[in-house]
Amino acid sequence: MAHTKFNRRNFIKNAAAASGAMMISSLFPACNLQNPSTGNHGPTDLMKMKKPVAIAMWDYTWLLRHHKQGDFEDWDKVLDGLVERGYNAIRMDCFPQFVAADSKGNIQEEFFHIRETWKPSYWGNQFSMHSRPREGLVEFLSKCKERKIYIGLATWFMPHGTKRNLEFNGIDDFVRAWDETLAFINDHDLLENIIYVDLLNEYPLWHGFEWFKKEMNQRSNEKTFKENNPEANVPDEVFMKRKNDRFTPLQQEFYQVFIDSVIAKLKIKWPDLKFFVSQPGATSWTQIDFSKFGAIDPHFWFAHNGDFNSKTGVSGLNMFRSDKDRHFGESYAKVLSYWSDNKEELSTWMEERIRKAAELGKKYNIPVGNTEGWGAVFWQDHPLTGWEFIKYAAEVATELSVKHGYKFICTSNFTHPQFKGIWSDVKWHRQITRKIKAG
Numbered sequence: 001m002a003h004t005k006f007n008r009r010n011f012i013k014n015a016a017a018a019s020g021a022m023m024i025s026s027l028f029p030a031c032n033l034q035n036p037s038t039g040n041h042g043p044t045d046l047m048k049m050k051k052p053v054a055i056a057m058w059d060y061t062w063l064l065r066h067h068k069q070g071d072f073e074d075w076d077k078v079l080d081g082l083v084e085r086g087y088n089a090i091r092m093d094c095f096p097q098f099v100a101a102d103s104k105g106n107i108q109e110e111f112f113h114i115r116e117t118w119k120p121s122y123w124g125n126q127f128s129m130h131s132r133p134r135e136g137l138v139e140f141l142s143k144c145k146e147r148k149i150y151i152g153l154a155t156w157f158m159p160h161g162t163k164r165n166l167e168f169n170g171i172d173d174f175v176r177a178w179d180e181t182l183a184f185i186n187d188h189d190l191l192e193n194i195i196y197v198d199l200l201n202e203y204p205l206w207h208g209f210e211w212f213k214k215e216m217n218q219r220s221n222e223k224t225f226k227e228n229n230p231e232a233n234v235p236d237e238v239f240m241k242r243k244n245d246r247f248t249p250l251q252q253e254f255y256q257v258f259i260d261s262v263i264a265k266l267k268i269k270w271p272d273l274k275f276f277v278s279q280p281g282a283t284s285w286t287q288i289d290f291s292k293f294g295a296i297d298p299h300f301w302f303a304h305n306g307d308f309n310s311k312t313g314v315s316g317l318n319m320f321r322s323d324k325d326r327h328f329g330e331s332y333a334k335v336l337s338y339w340s341d342n343k344e345e346l347s348t349w350m351e352e353r354i355r356k357a358a359e360l361g362k363k364y365n366i367p368v369g370n371t372e373g374w375g376a377v378f379w380q381d382h383p384l385t386g387w388e389f390i391k392y393a394a395e396v397a398t399e400l401s402v403k404h405g406y407k408f409i410c411t412s413n414f415t416h417p418q419f420k421g422i423w424s425d426v427k428w429h430r431q432i433t434r435k436i437k438a439g
Contacts, residue, residue, distance in 0.1 A: 042272045043194040044150060046295065046367045046407055053150050053195070054433035055089035055408045056082060056415035057371050060156060062092055063136050064113060064125035071418040078417050079143055085426055086433025087415065089150035089195065089408060091371040092140075096155050097208075098133040100180035102167045109134055114161035122378060123416070124160065134184065141190040152371065152408065153185075154198035154278070158208035169211040171258065175265045182270055195408070196274040196295050198371075199262060203277035204247075204255040212258065219250035247287075256289055263292045278371065281353060290364045295407075299372035300353050302346055302393050312338045314376055314389075329384035339392060350374070351400045358404035369408030373397055379414055387422040390414060398436055409436045 065072040072078055082090070101107050115121075115128045144151055159165045168177050178199060185191060201207045204216060247255070263275045274294025279285035281300040290296055302308060303315045312334040339346070354370075361368035375393030394411045401409045411432050417423050 043191050043274075045272075046195040046274060049195075049407065051437055051439040052369070052402065052406055053089035053408050054087045054436040055091055055150075055152060055369070055371055055410050056087045057091045057410055057413050058416060059091070059123050059154075060093040060095070060158070060160065061123045061416055061418070062090075062140060063095070063131050063133060064129065064160065065418065066131070066136065067127075067129045070126075070129075071416065075140055075143055079147055079149070081417065081423075082415075083147055083149070085415075085429035086437070087429070088148070088433075088437065089152065090144065091152040091154050091198070091410075093155050094137055094153045094181055094185070095133045096177040096181040097157050097165045097168060098131075099137060099184055100168075100177040102164070103169075103173070107134075108164075111160075111162055111164065116161075120380075122380060124158075128161065137185070138188050138190065141185065142188075145190060145193055148193070150193050150195045152196050152198060153194055154201060154371075156201040156207055165208045166210060168209070171261055171265075173211075174209065175262055178262075178266060179269060182266075182273070191273075194273065196276065197266075197270075198278050198297065199259070199266075199275055200277045202280040202299065203259065204251075205280055212255075215254060215258075216247075216251050219248060219254055221248070252287060260289075260292045263294075274366075276366075281373075286356065286360070290360060290366065293364065293366055295366050296357055296361055296364075296368045297371055297408075298353075298357050299370060299413075300350060300397070301373055301375060301377055302350060302397075303376040305346060305349055308338060308342070308346060314338075325382065325384065328382055332385040332389070335389050339389060343392075343396070347396050347400070350397055351404075354397070354400050354404050354406070358406065361405070367407035368404075369406050370397075370401060371408065371410050372413040373410060374412060377413070379412075379419075381419060381421045387414075387425070390422060391425075391428060394432060398432055402436060402439060411436075 062072050062075075066075065067073060098108070098111060110130055110132050112130050113125050113128060115125060120126065141151065157165055168174055178197070182191075182197070185194075200209060200212075204212070259277055266273070266275055276290075276293040276295045276297065278297040278299065279288065281298045281304065285298045309315045313331045314335045357368050357370075373393075374397035375390040379387075379390055390412050398409055398411060411429065412422070414422055415429075422428075
């Protein structure tokens with residue numbers, strides 16, 4: 001039987017009418033949200049802001065190192081330090097999996113986050129510790145509001161030493177988790193400085209929403225999926241072999257319909273919020289249809305440049321996850337040398353990615369930014385290395401981001417007090433954040 005040419009974009013746009021999508025739509029039942037409650041102030045409209053914000057990714061660390069002798073022990077101190085360095089925005093996990101009620105409707109105020117290893121962590125908790133997410137969220141957001149710091153709400157939806165993320169299964173539960181969290185924030189009149197909501201970190205890959213991962217895995221092999229789901233009647237087109245795609249057409253269809261459905265349901269109650277999901281820039285993020293998104297946030301690193309990575313070992317996945325650090329000094333010397341010799345070519349490579357993201361923003365008339373970048377994914381303080389490369393990368397990429405009209409711009413994914421080598425350079429932070437905010 002001859003196959004017709006497969007057009008992924010048309011396939012996704014017509015998903016609701018396709019019999020394969022009918023199978024998917026059965027996973028997404030109608031979701032009745034709570035009745036809206038209006039606070040005194042609505043969220044900030046990112047699109048209307050005249051200048052970009054300098055945003056720091058404080059992820060889940062703001063809470064999980066909030067303990068005695070922790071890097072975030074004193075929120076007033078670290079927030080004042082952030083403002084001193086010129087940042088006026090934070091991307092932070094608001095922990096919907098902990099704030100919302102469990103599957104039985106129970107609210108839990110305190111959690112114990114178990115660490116199974118003493119191996120140092122880049123982000124999150126270094127040690128087993130207790131947290132109070134609901135109480136902490138109100139206190140922390142209030143302190144940000146006092147300092148006029150804008151907030152990008154996000155979640156990695158990770159277990160963090162618990163099994164709480166497993167309480168949520170399916171779109172109904174996921175939407176409920178976010179709706180209850182937003183209602184909780186709104187009830188405390190803390191939506192005013194919210195500029196966006198990143199519903200699931202680096203979608204569809206790096207997060208802890210296990211139900212979604214299982215559904216994606218079922219679709220990793222189209223033939224097996226069809227055999228295990230005979231009623232799905234998946235169109236023949238999905239079986240055509242396609243090169244250079246990380247995901248199968250079935251997976252692409254699933255993650256597109258899923259996130260479009262989540263956004264549509266939440267927009268019913270929260271029409272003024274900008275909902276989206278961030279993407280890992282090393283994957284085929286351009287395959288997503290952004291027509292339902294409120295913003296675009298693809299994460300780019302120079303470490304993803306193939307030549308740079310292969311000739312230096314700069315990728316954090318290889319260099320800084322190693323069990324042995326004896327060659328860090330040699331590797332870092334290669335990084336600095338390659339950067340010096342190939343800065344122009346690397347800058348051109350990065351600008352192409354930033355430009356494409358900016359063009360997508362114009363196409364869909366939504367703001368674009370980057371909350372994670374620009375040098376390497378993983379880095380750390382170490383006596384054999386330094387932060388020069390991370391700073392060099394930031395100086396190039398932030399200038400390019402401003403040039404192409406980004407609305408929110410990070411300097412690196414290491415803008416935390418636990419990365420002391422770069423955090424301590426107040427002058428450098430002030431110089432680069434000043435340029436970002438000047439636009």
